Amino acid sequence: MSILAVISLFLLISACQPQAKPVTDDHNEAPSRHKLLNEENDKFEAALGWLDSETILYSVKQDENQPSQLMVFNRKTGKQEIFYQPEAAIVNVSISPSRNYVLVHTSSSPHKANIDILKQDGTKEYSVAIPSDELDFSWNPYEDGVLFLTSFFEDWSFTSYVFDTKKKALAPLDFPQPFAQWGADDELLYVDWKKEDPDLRAPLISLNIKNQKKETVMLDVVHFQKIKNGLMAIQVESEKPDQAEYKFYNVKKEQVSSFSVPHVNTFSDSMIPFYSFDDKKNTFYTFTPESAFTGDPYQGTFKLIEYNWETGKNKEVLKEMENAPLSCSPEGSWCLYGHQLESVINMEEKKVYPLLKVGNDE
Numbered sequence: 001m002s003i004l005a006v007i008s009l010f011l012l013i014s015a016c017q018p019q020a021k022p023v024t025d026d027h028n029e030a031p032s033r034h035k036l037l038n039e040e041n042d043k044f045e046a047a048l049g050w051l052d053s054e055t056i057l058y059s060v061k062q063d064e065n066q067p068s069q070l071m072v073f074n075r076k077t078g079k080q081e082i083f084y085q086p087e088a089a090i091v092n093v094s095i096s097p098s099r100n101y102v103l104v105h106t107s108s109s110p111h112k113a114n115i116d117i118l119k120q121d122g123t124k125e126y127s128v129a130i131p132s133d134e135l136d137f138s139w140n141p142y143e144d145g146v147l148f149l150t151s152f153f154e155d156w157s158f159t160s161y162v163f164d165t166k167k168k169a170l171a172p173l174d175f176p177q178p179f180a181q182w183g184a185d186d187e188l189l190y191v192d193w194k195k196e197d198p199d200l201r202a203p204l205i206s207l208n209i210k211n212q213k214k215e216t217v218m219l220d221v222v223h224f225q226k227i228k229n230g231l232m233a234i235q236v237e238s239e240k241p242d243q244a245e246y247k248f249y250n251v252k253k254e255q256v257s258s259f260s261v262p263h264v265n266t267f268s269d270s271m272i273p274f275y276s277f278d279d280k281k282n283t284f285y286t287f288t289p290e291s292a293f294t295g296d297p298y299q300g301t302f303k304l305i306e307y308n309w310e311t312g313k314n315k316e317v318l319k320e321m322e323n324a325p326l327s328c329s330p331e332g333s334w335c336l337y338g339h340q341l342e343s344v345i346n347m348e349e350k351k352v353y354p355l356l357k358v359g360n361d362e
Contacts (some may be wrong), residue, residue, distance in 0.1 A: 016357035031223070034334070034344065035078030035339065036344075036357035039071075044356055047341035049095045049327045051120055056336065056355075057083060057102065059090065070122070075334070075344075083122040086256050088114055088200060097141040097331070101125065101165060105135055113151065117165045126168050130161075135162070140182040141228035147190060150178040162209075173209065181226040186210045189231075191221050200270060201236060217253060222270045230256070230309065232284065236263055238272060242292035244270070248284070257312040262292035272288040273323050278332035284336065285347075286321045307348070317350055 004348040037044070037058070045059040045068055056073045068090050070083040088106040091113070095102050102118040113132035119127045125166060127147075130150035141144035145165030154159045160175040180190040183206050193202045204224055217233075222244075224233040244263040248256050261347040264271040275286035287302035303319040304326075328335040328347075335345040344355050 034075050034346070034353070036074050037105060037355050038078070038080065038357050043354060044342070045340065047327070047336050047342075048093045049336070050242070050329045051095065051099055051102075053334075056093075057093070057095065058341075059093070062188055070102075070104070071129070072122075079262075080348075081260065084118055086116065092135070094137070094139070096139045096144065098144050099146055103137065103139075103147070104206070111154075115149075115163070117145065127169050128163075130170070131250075133329060138181045140185075141226070142185050146182075148173075148175075148180050150180075152178065164310060175207075176210075183231075189217065189224065189226055191224065191234060201238075204233060212228040218247075223272045225275075225277070227279050229279060230282070232277075234270075234272065236265075241265065246286075246307075254358050257309050259307065259312075259314055261292070264289050264292065264298045265294045266298070268294045271298065271323075274326045276326045276328040276335060278328055278330070280330065281332055283308050283332055285317075285326060285328055285332075289323075289346070294301045317347060318352070 039060060043060045045061055047056055047058040049057055049293045051057055051072065051314065052077050052081060054074050056075060058071050058073060060069045060071055062069055067086050067088055069085050070093065070293060071080060072083045073080050084104065086104055086106045088108040090104065090106040091107050093102065100120055104116045108114065111133055112129055113135045114127070114129045116127045117215050119125050130151055133154050134152035135149070136169065137147045137149040140148070147163040149161045149163045150158050158163045158178045160173045161177065162173050175188070177190040177192065180188040183189040185255045187206050187208050189204060189206050192205045193200070200222055203219050204221040206215045206217055218235070220235045220237055221233050222236050229251060231253065233247050235245045235247060236243070242263050243260045245256040245258055245260045248258050273287040273289070275284060277284055284307045285304065287304055289298065289302055290300045293300065301320045302323045303316055304321050306315045306317050324338050325341055326335055326337055327341055331348050331349045335347060336355070337343045337345050342355050347350050
C-alpha cells in the first residue's frame with residue numbers, strides 16, 4: 001500500500017468516527033469569555049482553525065448549487081461575518097503559521113486544482129490553477145506565504161513545486177518524496193520511505209534545495225512535525241514496538257527533551273494521535289492512549305496532555321477522551337476539538353464545551 005493510500009485510509013477512518021461530545025450537560029452552556037456560535041446545525045460543516053486568539057474560521061453549506069461559504073466567528077463578541085465565497089467546491093482549507101494567509105483549495109473538475117491565497121481579511125492575494133487529482137502542501141514558517149506543494153495524478157505519480165505568494169510564482173521542484181516540510185529557508189525535511197519496503201519507519205532526511213546537500217537527521221521515524229523554533233519526531237524502535245517516543249529538537253537539531261507513550265499499531269499503519277502546538281510557549285498538546293495495542297480498531301480511550309518541550313514538564317489536562325482533531329488558539333488557552341472541530345476546550349478549566357448553540361435558547 002502506498003504512503004498516500006495509508007494516509008488517506010487513516011483520514012477516512014478518522015472522519016467516520018462519531019463526533020466528540022462535550023462533557024457539559026447543558027448543550028448551550030458556555031464558559032465566561034466565550035460566546036456560542038449561532039449557526040444552524042444542518043448548515044455548519046466544520047471549524048477550520050484560528051485566525052487569531054479570538055477569531056475562528058469555519059465553513060457552512062449553501063444551497064445545493066452553490067459551494068460552501070467560509071465564515072469567521074469572534075468567540076468573545078459572538079460576531080459572525082462572511083470571510084470568502086469560493087466559485088468552486090472546497091477541497092481543503094489551511095491557515096498559515098503566521099495566520100497572515102489562508103489557502104483555499106477548490107476544484108471544478110476531477111483533474112484540476114484551484115489554489116486561492118487569501119489575506120487575513122478574506123481578500124484574494126494570489127490564485128493559480130494546476131493539473132492535479134490530489135494535492136498536498138506545507139507552509140514555510142521561515143518565509144511567510146511560501147509553500148512546498150505536491151500535485152498527485154491518477155497513477156500516483158507527482159510533481160512538486162515551490163509556491164511563493166508574495167512573488168506570485170509557482171516553480172517546479174525536482175524532489176525525491178512527495179511529502180516534505182520546511183526545515184529552514186532553503187531546506188526541506190522528509191521521511192525517506194522506500195516503495196518496496198512495507199516498514200513505515202524510515203530515516204528523516206534534510207535536503208538543501210539550493211546546493212542539494214543531504215543529511216540524515218535520525219533513524220526509525222514514523223512521523224515528524226517542523227515548527228519555526230523546533231522539531232518533533234516520533235520514533236518506534238524495533239526493540240520496543242509497544243512504545244512510541246516523542247523527541248523534541250531545537251533549531252540546531254539538538255535534542256531538548258523526550259517522552260514515551262504506549263504505541264497503537266493498526267494492521268495498516270502506526271496510529272499518530274492528533275496534536276497541536278503553541279509555538280510561543282513551546283507547548284505541545286496531544287492525546288496519549290491508555291495502553292499499547294496492535295490490531296484494528298483500537299477501542300481504548302486517550303488522555304489529553306500538555307507538554308512543554310523546552311522544560312520537559314508534562315501535565316494531564318483531561319481523561320477518557322476520544323482521539324480527534326485538535327486546533328489550539330495562538331495563546332493556547334482554548335482548543336477547538338472534534339472531528340468537525342465542533343467543540344471547544346477551556347484548557348484552564350479543563351472542560352469541553354459545544355461551539356454551536358443548539359436551538360433558540362439564549
